Amino acid sequence: MHRRLPLLKGYGSKAMIKVDLANKFIEQVKQNVDYNINIMNEQGYIIASCDPQRVGTFHEIAYHILNGKEDMISVDGEHDYPGVLPGINMAIMIDGRKEGVIGVTGEPKNLRSVALFTKISIEAMLRYEHQQSEQVLRQSQKEKFINMLINEEHPDPGRLRKMAEDLGYTETIVRIPILCLIPGGGAEEKLELLKKSEKHSKEDISFVLDEETILIYKAVSNNGSAKAIPKDKLFMDYKYMIINYLQTMLHRDSGEEGAKSQIRFFVGTFQNSFPQYYYGYQHCRWLMETAALDVGAAFFYDYTREYLQQIIPMKELQHVFYPCLADIMDELSKNSFTAIIDALIRSNWNFNEAARKLFMHKNTLVYKYNKIKYILNINPVVSSEDRSFVEALFYYLNKNTIRS
Numbered sequence: 001m002h003r004r005l006p007l008l009k010g011y012g013s014k015a016m017i018k019v020d021l022a023n024k025f026i027e028q029v030k031q032n033v034d035y036n037i038n039i040m041n042e043q044g045y046i047i048a049s050c051d052p053q054r055v056g057t058f059h060e061i062a063y064h065i066l067n068g069k070e071d072m073i074s075v076d077g078e079h080d081y082p083g084v085l086p087g088i089n090m091a092i093m094i095d096g097r098k099e100g101v102i103g104v105t106g107e108p109k110n111l112r113s114v115a116l117f118t119k120i121s122i123e124a125m126l127r128y129e130h131q132q133s134e135q136v137l138r139q140s141q142k143e144k145f146i147n148m149l150i151n152e153e154h155p156d157p158g159r160l161r162k163m164a165e166d167l168g169y170t171e172t173i174v175r176i177p178i179l180c181l182i183p184g185g186g187a188e189e190k191l192e193l194l195k196k197s198e199k200h201s202k203e204d205i206s207f208v209l210d211e212e213t214i215l216i217y218k219a220v221s222n223n224g225s226a227k228a229i230p231k232d233k234l235f236m237d238y239k240y241m242i243i244n245y246l247q248t249m250l251h252r253d254s255g256e257e258g259a260k261s262q263i264r265f266f267v268g269t270f271q272n273s274f275p276q277y278y279y280g281y282q283h284c285r286w287l288m289e290t291a292a293l294d295v296g297a298a299f300f301y302d303y304t305r306e307y308l309q310q311i312i313p314m315k316e317l318q319h320v321f322y323p324c325l326a327d328i329m330d331e332l333s334k335n336s337f338t339a340i341i342d343a344l345i346r347s348n349w350n351f352n353e354a355a356r357k358l359f360m361h362k363n364t365l366v367y368k369y370n371k372i373k374y375i376l377n378i379n380p381v382v383s384s385e386d387r388s389f390v391e392a393l394f395y396y397l398n399k400n401t402i403r404s
Contacts, residue, residue, distance in 0.1 A: 016041060016042060016099070017039065017041055017042070017047065017092065017099055017100040017126065018129075019047050021125070021129055022039040022047050022100075025048070025121075025122050025125055026039065026048045026049065026050060029050070029121075030050055033114065033118070035104050035105065035106055035111070035114055036051050036106070037049070037050050037102065037103065038050075038051075038059065038102070038103040038104075038105070039092075039100060039102055039103075040059050040066075040089075040100055040101040040102075040103065042066055042099060043063070043066075043313075043314070044059050044060065044066060044101075044314065044315070045057070045058055045059065045062075045314075046058075046059055046062075047100075058083055058314045058318070059083060059084055059089075059101070059103065060082065060083065060315065060318070061073050061075055061084050061089050061103070062089060062100075062101035062103065063315055065090075065101050066091070066101060071090060071091040071098075072088065072089065072090045072115075073089050074087070074088050075087055075088075075089070076108060082318065082322055085105045086106065086107065086108065087103055087104050087105040087106050087108060087115075088103070088104050088108050088111045088112060088115040089101050089102070089103040089115075090103075090115055090119045091119075092119065092122060092126070093123060094123060094127060094130070099126070102115070102118055102122055103115075104118060141166065141167065142167060142207070143207075144163065145160070145163040145164065145167060146205075146207050148160055148163070149278065150215070150281040151278075152278065153278050154275075155274075155278070157274070157275045160275060161274055164274055168202065169205060170203060171273065172272060173219045173272065174219070174220055174221030174234065174270050174271070174272045175203075175204075175205065175218060175219050175220065175271055175272070175280075176217070176218055176242070176267060176268060176270055176280070177215060177216070177217050177218075177267070177268040177269075177271070177277070177280040177281050177283070178216045178217075178218055178242065178246070178265055178266070178267050178268070178284070179213065179214075179267075179281075179285065179287075179288060180214040180215070180216065180246075180263065180264075180265050181212060181263065181266070182212050182213070182262070183212060183262045184262065185212055186211070187210065187211055187212055187213060187214050190214065190249050190263075191206060191207075191208055191214050193248060194206070194246075194248050194249050197245075197248040199244065199245045199248060200245070200248075201219055201228075203219035204216060204217065204219050205217040215281065215284070217271070217280070218242060218245060220234060220238050220242070221234060229241060234270065235301075239267075239299060242265075242267055242297070243297060246265055249263065250263060263295075264294075264295065264296065264298075265296070265297040266284045266285075266287040266288045266291065266293075266298050266300075267287075267297055267299045268283040268287065268300050269300050269301070283300045283307075284300070286300075286307060287303060290303060290306060290307075290310075309391075309392075310399070312395075314399065317392070317395070317396040317399070320392075320396070321392075321393060321396045321397075328375065328376075334397055336368065337372060337394070338394055338397050338398050339358065340354075340358070340365065340368055340369060340372065341372075341390060341391070341394040342394065342398070343355075343357040343358045343365075344380075345391060345394070349380070349381055349387075351366060351369075372390075376389075378390055
């Protein structure tokens with residue numbers, strides 16, 4: 001299965017430019033400007049563009065700006081950098097830090113004023129949106145605590161712990177975040193139903209993010225309660241405990257047909273330090289964008305390989321694989337390679353199962369696999385080193401959109 005790059009990024013990084021705000025800005029710009037404009041996030045990916053085909057591609061110049069000292073870089077040649085067209089690229093600065101990059105495609109000498117005006121405009125829009133968000137979120141003690149918990153990567157530990165103490169939450173208990181998606185709304189009612197359950201404890205931190213989203217930090221370790229799990233059995237029992245806990249929310253409390261099957265749950269990582277809860281929430285968000293889930297629950301620890309691969313900087317993968325791809329792809333179709341390797345990975349390299357996933361006869365799959373073996377001089381079925389190589393190459397090809 002070919003998966004396009006998730007646009008929700010920033011797991012453990014700087015504050016993010018939200019994709020919906022970037023798209024909103026592009027829609028406004030398109031009404032008044034004839035130039036192609038791209039907005040890149042803090043990892044160097046294009047998250048919004050006047051050219052929809054460029055969304056999701058890696059922009060090397062944006063990466064240089066975000067991770068270097070320069071705030072503006074012009075590109076004159078069309079082939080100077082892979083995936084980068086001529087134009088001017090400028091850092092988007094919010095509160096003295098680089099939150100992203102704005103790029104205007106075209107002849108650089110004719111674009112400086114347009115690029116500067118566009119940069120100033122999006123910075124003003126982002127500041128306004130940030131101010132509005134802060135006003136909404138900081139309305140009560142618990143809301144301030146929650147805002148600090150999930151929106152600040154480096155919160156003041158002392159202040160955070162004092163707020164938790166005032167609210168009656170014990171830090172040393174292991175909690176695991178659960179992001180609940182409720183299509184059609186009703187998050188407030190579902191959370192109230194859950195809170196009335198005997199399976200919900202006073203140490204569970206729960207709140208509504210919006211009409212369709214609930215976040216719960218479920219206390220799972222032994223906190224003196226007979227319902228909690230001893231720490232030496234956490235990995236053994238936590239899935240059962242969480243599914244059992246969530247059953248209350250799955251009951252049709254209002255009689256809507258099909259309500260049970262629509263709710264989805266994304267379960268993050270164990271946390272026992274309030275300053276680290278931010279990352280548990282980000283893991284839930286990443287899982288929501290990655291797991292192909294139509295119903296039920298997905299658990300982050302079942303996707304650790306995909307997560308660890310995804311956080312490898314694209315720049316590193318590009319240096320390793322890009323120079324040789326043009327020649328290889330003449331002999332080996334990118335789409336055929338990624339489909340075959342993806343099926344084999346998801347089938348634990350079992351050819352019978354992979355062939356079924358591909359709706360392909362096993363002999364046809366073996367033939368195509370042998371072609372890959374020959375061209376790349378590898379045999380990942382019998383060699384762990386070759387398997388690591390081919391999975392890394394697959395991930396690069398699957399992650400990167402190569403512009404011809």
